[in-house]
Amino acid sequence: MSDKILACRCEDVTTHEIEEAVRAGHRDLESLKRYTGFGTGWCQGKQCVALCARLLVELGGDPPDAPITPRPPFHPVSIARLARLLPEGDE
Amino acid sequence: MSAHFEPIAAPPKLLPDRADVVIVGGGIMGLAIAWNLARLGQQRIVVVEKSYLCSGASGRNGGGVRAQWSSETNVRLMKRSIELCSDFATKMRINVWFRRGGYLFLARSDERAKQLEESARLQRDHGLPTRIVDRAEMKEIVPELDVSRFVAASWNPHDGVVFPWPFVWGYARACEKLGVALHTHTDVREIETTNGRVSGVVTSRGRIATDRVLVCAGAWSPEITRMVGVELPSHPHRHEICSSEPLKPFLRPLVGDLADGLYFSQSMRGEIVGGISNAKVPDGIDQRSSLRFLGLYSRALSRAMPVLGEVKILRQWAGCYDITPDGNPLVGDVDEVPGMYLMSGFMGHGFMMAPVMGELFARWLLQGEERELFERWNLRRYRLGKLLSETMILG
Numbered sequence: 001m002s003d004k005i006l007a008c009r010c011e012d013v014t015t016h017e018i019e020e021a022v023r024a025g026h027r028d029l030e031s032l033k034r035y036t037g038f039g040t041g042w043c044q045g046k047q048c049v050a051l052c053a054r055l056l057v058e059l060g061g062d063p064p065d066a067p068i069t070p071r072p073p074f075h076p077v078s079i080a081r082l083a084r085l086l087p088e089g090d091e
Numbered sequence: 092m093s094a095h096f097e098p099i100a101a102p103p104k105l106l107p108d109r110a111d112v113v114i115v116g117g118g119i120m121g122l123a124i125a126w127n128l129a130r131l132g133q134q135r136i137v138v139v140e141k142s143y144l145c146s147g148a149s150g151r152n153g154g155g156v157r158a159q160w161s162s163e164t165n166v167r168l169m170k171r172s173i174e175l176c177s178d179f180a181t182k183m184r185i186n187v188w189f190r191r192g193g194y195l196f197l198a199r200s201d202e203r204a205k206q207l208e209e210s211a212r213l214q215r216d217h218g219l220p221t222r223i224v225d226r227a228e229m230k231e232i233v234p235e236l237d238v239s240r241f242v243a244a245s246w247n248p249h250d251g252v253v254f255p256w257p258f259v260w261g262y263a264r265a266c267e268k269l270g271v272a273l274h275t276h277t278d279v280r281e282i283e284t285t286n287g288r289v290s291g292v293v294t295s296r297g298r299i300a301t302d303r304v305l306v307c308a309g310a311w312s313p314e315i316t317r318m319v320g321v322e323l324p325s326h327p328h329r330h331e332i333c334s335s336e337p338l339k340p341f342l343r344p345l346v347g348d349l350a351d352g353l354y355f356s357q358s359m360r361g362e363i364v365g366g367i368s369n370a371k372v373p374d375g376i377d378q379r380s381s382l383r384f385l386g387l388y389s390r391a392l393s394r395a396m397p398v399l400g401e402v403k404i405l406r407q408w409a410g411c412y413d414i415t416p417d418g419n420p421l422v423g424d425v426d427e428v429p430g431m432y433l434m435s436g437f438m439g440h441g442f443m444m445a446p447v448m449g450e451l452f453a454r455w456l457l458q459g460e461e462r463e464l465f466e467r468w469n470l471r472r473y474r475l476g477k478l479l480s481e482t483m484i485l486g
């Protein structure tokens with residue numbers, strides 16, 4: 001399809017899907033995220049949140065007062081490293 | 092880019108001033124009940140949700156759906172719920188990524204293995220293929236598992252996992268199609284009574300007159316019933332969970348260790364999604380993430396599956412369990428306040444229970460069926476001292 005524009009590359013969400021979601025009644029950013037899945041992939045929103053928020057507002061949705069809730073860790077960390085976080089015996 | 096986008100968002104709908112049933116909480120329970128009530132012909136149903144859909148535990152859980160339980164009631168109910176889950180995508184026309192990879196419950200002691208054997212026997216009596224497997228067979232089911240610390244496991248290949256978000260949206264859309272008024276970002280502040288009976292609900296966006304209120308507020312349910320002076324025995328408890336970077340599909344079942352509450356599965360998006368019990372968390376509504384959880388989980392997971400050590404955790408989040416002292420829910424009418432009904436106390440397994448409980452609750456309320464269940468799990472069991480038990484609980 002020639003007019004396919006990606007809004008979120010990791011989760012393959014198009015601007016058309018964002019538009020459809022808003023049309024279906026998702027007028028706040030957190031709902032839009034959970035309905036379309038933008039921001040939940042490998043980049044965790046780095047590349048798409050600003051664009052999706054702007055589209056939402058342009059489409060008449062509610063302006064977000066913050067970006068989507070940040071989810072730690074802010075940088076992916078290996079399970080082996082995290083496994084050494086706590087002292088032995090701390091269960 | 093702005094040039095070709097016309098504003099299309101519909102303005103928020105007006106809150107009705109009267110309803111036959113008001114449901115507090117737009118989680119999976121509230122929506123499943125609303126849909127089932129509407130299907131049975133109930134008119135003028137309003138669901139009020141204080142935040143966005145999926146904001147409560149229903150948008151934060153592991154999506155595990157299993158029929159491996161230790162009590163006859165739970166086995167029977169979950170058998171039906173799994174049936175409903177497997178039909179959901181077709182019926183609701185939404186992909187919920189239901190995958191039947193089975194549940195493998197690990198036992199570290201002979202005593203626990205014996206308990207699992209008893210539960211497996213009960214499940215077989217109900218037509219399920221659950222059986223106890225030895226180390227060699229555990230290895231066959233999950234080759235990467237370090238089985239040295241486990242003596243046996245209970246295995247039902249028919250259990251599964253769903254992706255919770257589309258499940259919630261599926262119910263929400265189906266509700267609206269049947270005329271249910273769904274109001275998000277609408278906070279219930281007060282429940283009004285007249286001569287002791289429910290007469291209305293006051294929300295942040297206005298008052299709704301009604302003589303029936305269903306409390307489906309999950310971990311917030313005690314806050315709602317307290318508005319009319321009813322104390323519930325349940326309490327909120329934070330439970331954390333995380334997901335890893337996506338991997339190629341390799342892990343078939345959801346693996347659970349009943350000793351430390353570790354559980355993990357691979358989602359259809361490829362991530363390893365899992366959690367663990369964290370006894371040091373104080374009670375209360377708290378949806379923050381902690382480093383301690385990541386430490387506990389990663390240590391237990393890398394011991395059980397050493398091969399996952401190099402895999403990275405991408406995101407973590409938390410939600411609240413609605414914990415009851417006997418591990419069973421609080422459902423049905425509230426003696427002290429006629430017109431008030433509960434559907435709460437679902438611990439860490441309310442998502443899987445919602446399809447069947449929504450169906451049964453609607454039949455009970457409108458047609459008087461399933462009396463026995465709604466009697467047994469009624470809040471009054473605490474007053475009467477008739478507590479129940481369930482041993483197969485993760486969390």
Ligand SMILES: Cc1cc2nc3c(=O)[nH]c(=O)nc-3n(C[C@H](O)[C@H](O)[C@H](O)COP(=O)(O)OP(=O)(O)OC[C@H]3O[C@@H](n4cnc5c(N)ncnc54)[C@H](O)[C@@H]3O)c2cc1C
Pocket residue numbers: 115116117118119120121139140141142145146147148149150151152153154155156277278279280307308309310311315330331332366409410411412434435437438439440441442443444
């Ligand atoms: C980390 C985690 C993992 C889990 N894993 C599983 C699993 O694998 N399988 C499983 O079956 N279950 C699991 N659970 C449990 C499951 O998520 C819950 O039992 C289930 O989602 C409860 O649904 P609910 O609709 O009762 O509550 P919720 O989804 O919490 O919905 C209650 C709603 O009420 C709203 N509300 C509260 N107060 C008000 C108010 N004053 N006015 C209006 N609305 C209000 C809240 O905003 C919320 O949306 C898990 C839970 C957590 C936290």
